Amino acid sequence: MTTYSELSPSPVPHAVDRLEEATRAAAAFLAALGVDCDTESMARSPRRMAQAYAAMLTARPFEMTTFDNDEGYDELVLVRAIPVQSVCEHHLLPFTGIAHVGYLPGSRILGLSKFARVVELFARRPQVQERLTQQIADWIDGELAPRGVGVVVEAEHTCMTLRGVRARGTTTRTSALRGTLRDPAQRAEFLTLIS
Template sequence: MTQVFELERELASPAVDLATATRAARDFLAALGVPCDTESTERTPRRMAEAYAAMLTSRPFEATTFPNDEAYDELVVVRSIPVQSVCEHHFLPFTGVAHVGYLPGSRIVGLSKLARVVEMYARRPQVQERLTQQIADWVDLHLDPQGVGVVIEAEHACMTLRGVQVAGTTTSTSALRGQLRESPASRAEFLASVR
């Protein structure tokens, strides 16, 4: 779990050098034979740099948790959280939704924070399997719940635009912790709630 804190610190202060990124984008496009000297394309390298900076930078947030004073012990699920990330193998986007749930223990979380956690880990070069695990690890570490479940469903441009070129395919990954992994009834309840 120390890795979770180290990664949070790393993500909180990314170093973005748009001038260098713009020069690199111009060189990259030139190496591919793409001209950047027309009225329509002269600003393309800067736009590329800004687009990737936006895709790779999450907004800072404070992890707001609260005591579970009412001893709420039923499943909490936030469904269809948008996921926008970049495949670390091809640097092409993958997009979809995340469903994040937990069985509360002594703490609960401000619901918007679950969407922020998804964004925090998605806004970096990723693989979907690791992203799913990182979100589950964060919830587990910060809330110490009875159980955690994360399901991500995403379409990967590296599959739809290149290689096999199968548009419309989605990949589903899941990470289950505690009761949501160990109890067949709790697992079934969580999975039914996100389908």
């Protein structure tokens, strides 16, 4: 059985352990932008900011759980609408949305809650949505050796909606298909089921 520590580590594995340093840096950052943190309502804001980013950059540990596919299940397994919370690596602003993850089992099946854990594992770091989508698909493909894997991520990027073009309400959809889910008929089934 694979444990969390054996999985691809987050680039910020100890963010929570460095809150004091992060708090000082947040205070300096806000001061450099002219934000007065000496008021009663702002006094703890640098600490809250540090805690917020530590939470966004740290995946929760989990133990990988797979099972023998004793029943020989060979149809699509699909987990829809898994929450995605990440941080754009270009502006360090959040992007949020949902992921749909499906696979055609081989000899092993994955505990259903672990799909959300795997999404979080790769989302809780500075990220781009395209890479995130591929990392989820590649991890499931590598860990389970299924006959096929499909991942679709739909997200709203605040780096696009709150700044720059300020295109509120826009979403980005990315997909990654592996194995037999690249076959046009199975691809169509997967994409139809997530709609």
